[in-house]
Amino acid sequence: MGAEKEIFGYADEFGPQKVMYFYSPKLDLRGILVVDNTALGPAIGGIRMVPDLTTEEVIRLARAMTLKNSIAGIPHGGAKGGIIGDPMAPNKAEIIRAYAEFLRPHQDYIPGPDMGLNEHSMVIIRRQTGRAIGLPRELGGIPLNEIGSTGFGVAEAAEMAAGYINLDLTRATGAIEGFGAVGTAAFRFLTGKGVRVVAVSDINGGIYNPEGLKFDGLVEVDPQTGRMTKLWNRNYKDGQLLSGAELFKLDVDILVPGARPDVITMGNVRDINARMIVPGANIAVTLEAEKYLADKGILVVPDFVANAGGVITGVVEWKRGTEEEAFQTIKEKIRQNVKAVLDLSYKEKIYPREAAERLAKERVREAMRARRRT
Numbered sequence: 601m602g603a604e605k606e607i608f609g610y611a612d613e614f615g616p617q618k619v620m621y622f623y624s625p626k627l628d629l630r631g632i633l634v635v636d637n638t639a640l641g642p643a644i645g646g647i648r649m650v651p652d653l654t655t656e657e658v659i660r661l662a663r664a665m666t667l668k669n670s671i672a673g674i675p676h677g678g679a680k681g682g683i684i685g686d687p688m689a690p691n692k693a694e695i696i697r698a699y700a701e702f703l704r705p706h707q708d709y710i711p712g713p714d715m716g717l718n719e720h721s722m723v724i725i726r727r728q729t730g731r732a733i734g735l736p737r738e739l740g741g742i743p744l745n746e747i748g749s750t751g752f753g754v755a756e757a758a759e760m761a762a763g764y765i766n767l768d769l770t771r772a773t774g775a776i777e778g779f780g781a782v783g784t785a786a787f788r789f790l791t792g793k794g795v796r797v798v799a800v801s802d803i804n805g806g807i808y809n810p811e812g813l814k815f816d817g818l819v820e821v822d823p824q825t826g827r828m829t830k831l832w833n834r835n836y837k838d839g840q841l842l843s844g845a846e847l848f849k850l851d852v853d854i855l856v857p858g859a860r861p862d863v864i865t866m867g868n869v870r871d872i873n874a875r876m877i878v879p880g881a882n883i884a885v886t887l888e889a890e891k892y893l894a895d896k897g898i899l900v901v902p903d904f905v906a907n908a909g910g911v912i913t914g915v916v917e918w919k920r921g922t923e924e925e926a927f928q929t930i931k932e933k934i935r936q937n938v939k940a941v942l943d944l945s946y947k948e949k950i951y952p953r954e955a956a957e958r959l960a961k962e963r964v965r966e967a968m969r970a971r972r973r974t
Contacts, residue, residue: 610656610659610660610663613965614636614637614663614666614961614964614968615635615636615637615662615663615666616634616635616636616637616659616662616663617635617636617637617638617708618633618634618635619632619633619634619655619659620632620633620634620702620706622699622702624698627691627694627695627698628685629683629684629685629695629698629699630683630684630685631681631682631683631684631699631702632653632655632658632681632682632683632684633658633679633680633681633682633702633703633706633709634655634658634659634661634662634679634680634681634682635662635677635679635706635708635709636659636662636663636665636666636677636678636679636680637666637677637678637964638677638708639677639964639967639968639971640669640670640674640675640676640677640963640964640967641675641676641677642676642677642707642708642709642710643662643665643666643676643677643678643679643708643709643710644665644669644674644676644677644678644679644709644710644712644733644911644914644915644918645661645662645665645678645679645680645681645709645711645712645714645911646680646681646711646712646713646714646715646717646734646910647680647681647682647683647699647711647712647713647714647717647721647725648661648680648681648682648683648714648715648716648717649682649683649685649687649692649696649714649715649716649717650684650685650687650715650716650860651684651685651686652684653682653683653684657682657861658680658681658682659680660861660882660883661680661861661882661883662678662679662680663678664678664882664883664903664904665677665678665679665680665882665904665911666678666960666964667904667956667957667960667961668882668904668905668907668908668911668960669911670960670961670963670964671904671905671908671937671941671956671959671960671963672908672911672912672933672934672937673933673963674911674912674915675915676710676911676915677708679708679709680714681699681703681709681711681714683695683696683699683716687715687716687717692721693724696717696721696724696725697724697728699725700724700725700727700728700729701728703725703728703729704728704729704730707731710731710732710733710914710918711725711729711731711732711733712732712733712734712744712910712911712914713734713744713745715780715859715860718734718743718745719734719735719736719741719743719744719745719746720736722734722735722741723735723736723739726739733914733915733917733918734914734917735917740917740920741917742913742914742916742917742921742922742923742926744781744910744913744914745781745785747785747913747923747926747927748781748782748784748785748786748788748789749785749909749910749912749913749926749927749930750781750782750785750786750880750907750909750910751781751782751783751784751785751786751787751788751789751858751880751909752785752789752909752927752930752931753906753907753908753909753910753912753930753934754782754785754786754789754790754856754858754878754879754880754906754907754909755786755789755790755792755793756789756909756930756931756934756935756938757878757901757905757906757907757934757935757938758790758793758795758854758856758876758878758901758906759793759935760934760935760938760939761876761878761899761901761938761942762876764899764942764946765875765876765899767853767854767875767876769790769793769794769795770793770794770795771794772794772795772796772853772854773795773796773797773798773810773852773853773854774790774795774796774797774798774852774853774854774855774856775797775798775799775800775847775850775852775854775855775856775874776797776799776800776801776856776858776880777800777801777806777844777847777848777855777856777857777858777859777863778801778802778856778857778858778859778860778880778881779800779801779802779806779818779819779858780802780858780859782858782859782880782881782907783800783802783856783858783859783880784815784819786856786858786880787800787813787815787818788815790854790856791815795853795854796811796812797812797813798810798811798812798813798850798852799813799842799847799850799852800813800818800847801842801843801844801847802844802859803844803859805841805842805843805844806841806842806843806844806846806847807839807840807841807842808839808840808841808842808846808847808850809838809839809840813838813839814838817838845868845871848863848864848868848871848872849871849872849873850873850874851873851874852873852874852875853874853875853876854874854875854876854877854878855872855874855876855877855878856877856878856879856880857877857879857880857881857884857885858879858880858881858884859881859884860881860884861881861882861883861884862883862884862885862886863881863884863885864877864884864885864886864889864893865885865886865888865889866886866888866889866892869889869892869893872893872898874898875898875899876898876899876900876901877893877898877899877900877901878901878906879900879901879902879903879906879907880906880907881903881907882903882904882907883903884903885900885903887953890951890953891951894951894952899942899952900952900953901938901941901952902941902952902953902956902957904956904960905934905937905938905941905956906934906938908930908933908934908937909930909934912926912929912930912933912934913926913930916929937956937959940959941955941956941959942955944958944959
């Protein structure tokens with residue numbers, strides 16, 4: 601009954617269309633697939649591998665993908681895959697292979713990489729299913745994490761939104777929670793626009809320097825594997841250590857939550873001192889907290905608008921496009937969508953999320969009506 605309550609508590613006119621579970625006693629593997637809506641086309645969404653994953657989280661992430669793909673003008677619906685497990689498990693390849701076999705008959709879902717998976721994981725999945733995005737270049741893919749497309753989109757969203765609060769990025773400060781693939785890319789692209797990033801954090805803590813942090817001192821990249829090692833707990837001397845909770849309290853212009861869901865809630869929202877929040881992660885801010893922040897005068901760019909760079913890249917890859925096309929498409933679509941959402945929000949005096957959902961849901965509704973007529 602617990603899972604049923606989670607599922608039907610989120611059911612509405614859009615979905616979810618199906619919620620599937622997979623279990624392998626041999627591997628102690630528990631997998632979830634949620635296809636939320638396919639009115640716009642076959643659903644696209646990443647696969648997340650974390651030990652504390654829940655059905656509720658996957659359902660909410662799948663809906664975020666429906667909205668994200670719709671507002672970005674992508675001819676795909678939304679879905680999300682999940683593996684409950686340790687992404688550092690020694691038998692990870694075997695686990696992914698088994699999960700991919702479970703996905704094989706679900707032709708309405710095109711998988712991509714998310715937290716805990718990378719382009720090498722997607723190779724395994726494509727071999728089993730015949731479909732995947734986020735593949736290595738050698739296989740005609742555009743490696744989302746390597747080029748940092750989601751972080752690039754976050755920086756573009758921040759630059760577009762800054763004009764609505766009279767914020768000059770060349771004088772702005774920023775803090776990034778979640779210094780993984782998205783967070784590191786957001787750091788590079790934001791600093792490229794002149795933002796002084798003063799703090800970053802991951803699950804183990806973070807580092808702060810009001811004068812600004814230098815990327816090269818924060819991470820070390822293995823030239824053979826491309827794997828990043830965070831250095832601030834060992835070698836980075838030019839700053840002070842801080843906890844993840846302390847990062848949210850910093851007086852900065854731009855805050856980028858870039859890791860797990862629900863990191864800004866009514867429990868810590870009163871600590872937020874940023875002028876603008878641009879999520880690199882899906883559902884990083886609860887709905888109640890978003891409304892509280894907006895009423896307080898803090899601009900929150902809706903997550904599915906700000907962090908659509910990854911899925912936009914995936915669709916460009918699916919159509920056999922290039923990295924250059926991906927970056928250009930991300931820039932055009934995200935800037936256009938941020939403007940459309942904030943123009944509507946300011947014009948009708950509604951929350952930015954309300955404006956974004958109105959635009960995204962209407963496109964899905966039109967597609968659903970068109971399908972019913974055929």
